[in-house]
Amino acid sequence: MNQYKIMMTGGGSAGHVTPNLALIPRLKSSGYEVKYIGSKDGIEKEIVEKEEIPYYGISSGKLRRYFDVKNFTDPFKVIKGLGDAYKILKKEKPNIVFSKGGFVTVPVVFAAYLNKIPVVCHESDITPGLANKLSTPFATKLCVTFPESLSVIKENKGVLTGTPIREELFFGNRDKGLQICKLNKDKPVIFIMGGSLGSKFINDTVRESLDNILESFYVVHICGKGHIDEQLKNKKGYVQFEYITNDLTHVMNAADIVVSRAGANSIYEFLALKKPNLLIPLSRKSSRGDQILNARSFEKSGYSMVIEEEDLNKDIFKSKVNELYENRKKYIDAMEKSPIKNGLDRIIEVISNSTKK
Structure with missing residues (x-):
C-alpha cells in the first residue's frame, strides 16, 4: 500500500x-x-x-x-x-x-x-x-x-x-447511556444541545420550561462550557453536561427525541441515528442564516420539526416537545426512507x- x-x-x-x-x-x-x-x-x-x-x-x-x-x-x-x-x-x-x-x-x-x-x-x-x-x-x-x-x-x-459520520456513532448503547446519566427507563429521554459552544437562548428556554417538561420526560442537557446551572445540579430527572466527548454516542443512543441547533454535522448525525428532532436554528441576527436554511431543508424532507428563536417561549417549547414525541414515528419513517448516506x-x-x- x-x-x-x-x-x-x-x-x-x-x-x-x-x-x-x-x-x-x-x-x-x-x-x-x-x-x-x-x-x-x-x-x-x-x-x-x-x-x-x-x-x-x-x-x-x-x-x-x-x-x-x-x-x-x-x-x-x-x-x-x-x-x-x-x-x-x-x-x-x-x-x-x-x-x-x-x-x-x-x-x-x-x-x-x-x-x-x-x-x-x-x-x-x-x-x-x-x-x-x-x-x-x-x-x-x-x-x-x-x-x-x-x-x-x-x-x-x-x-x-x-x-x-463517525463510525463509532452507530455503536452506542442505550442502557450504557442511561447509566452514564444515572437515569432509568421510567420516562422517555429528551437530549438537548446548543452546539459545541452552547446556546444561552436554548439553555434559558429549557430551564424556564423544566418543571413542566420533567412531568413527562427526563432531560439530558449539553449546555456548553461554563453554563452549568449550580442551582439545578440536584434536580431530579435533569442531567447537565458542559460537553461530552467519548460517551456521546451512548448518550445520544439513549435519547427518544432531540432538541438542537441546526448545524449541519449535528443534524446529519440525528438523521443517521434516526432521532426525531426539534431544530432551533441560530437567528439571522447573530449568524449568516445558514442554520435556518439547513433546518428548512430537513423540515421539507420530513426529518425535522423547526421553530425559529423569535417564535419560541417556554409554553410553545413544551407544546412542540410533546408534539414531536407524539409524532415521532412519522419522523422516523421519513428518515428511514432517506436517500442520504x-x-x-x-x-x-x-x-x-x-x-x-
Whole structure:
C-alpha cells in the first residue's frame, strides 16, 4: 500500500473538527499518514491532540462580516498564519491538504496553493461560509453536504458527498447511556444541545420550561462550557453536561427525541441515528442564516420539526416537545426512507482522486 501524507485543517468550533475526526481512521486504513494544522489555542487543539495526531498551531485571526475593532489587527495575524503554514507545508510536503473550514483554514489553503499542493475543502452548510468562499479559488474540489449547494459553486469544483459520520456513532448503547446519566427507563429521554459552544437562548428556554417538561420526560442537557446551572445540579430527572466527548454516542443512543441547533454535522448525525428532532436554528441576527436554511431543508424532507428563536417561549417549547414525541414515528419513517448516506466513502474517493501521486 502506498504511503501518502495528508495535512488536515479546520477549527474555531467542534463542527469544523468532528468531520475530520470521522475521516481519520478511514484515511489511515487507506494508506495516509495524517497530520493537522489548527490555531494555537482553539478548541481543535485539544480535540486533535487527544487523538494522538501530530498537531501544528499557527497564528490565526477571525474573519468577521461585522464591525469589530479586532478587524484592524486580525489581518496581520492571518498574514503571520500564512507564513507559519507555508513553512510547515514546505517542510512536511504533504500530498494533499483537506480543509473543513473555519477561520484558521484560509492561510493554510493559500499556503498549500503556493506550495503546489492540491486542496480538497468540505462545506457542511447549504451556502459556503466565508472561509470556504475565500478558499475555493485555490482548491481542487469543494465537497458539499446539501444538493442545493452545487448551484452556487463555480468552475465545476463542487462535488456532492454528504457529510462524514463517525463510525463509532452507530455503536452506542442505550442502557450504557442511561447509566452514564444515572437515569432509568421510567420516562422517555429528551437530549438537548446548543452546539459545541452552547446556546444561552436554548439553555434559558429549557430551564424556564423544566418543571413542566420533567412531568413527562427526563432531560439530558449539553449546555456548553461554563453554563452549568449550580442551582439545578440536584434536580431530579435533569442531567447537565458542559460537553461530552467519548460517551456521546451512548448518550445520544439513549435519547427518544432531540432538541438542537441546526448545524449541519449535528443534524446529519440525528438523521443517521434516526432521532426525531426539534431544530432551533441560530437567528439571522447573530449568524449568516445558514442554520435556518439547513433546518428548512430537513423540515421539507420530513426529518425535522423547526421553530425559529423569535417564535419560541417556554409554553410553545413544551407544546412542540410533546408534539414531536407524539409524532415521532412519522419522523422516523421519513428518515428511514432517506436517500442520504454517510459521506465517508465519497469524500475519501475525492481525496484519493485529488492526491498528488
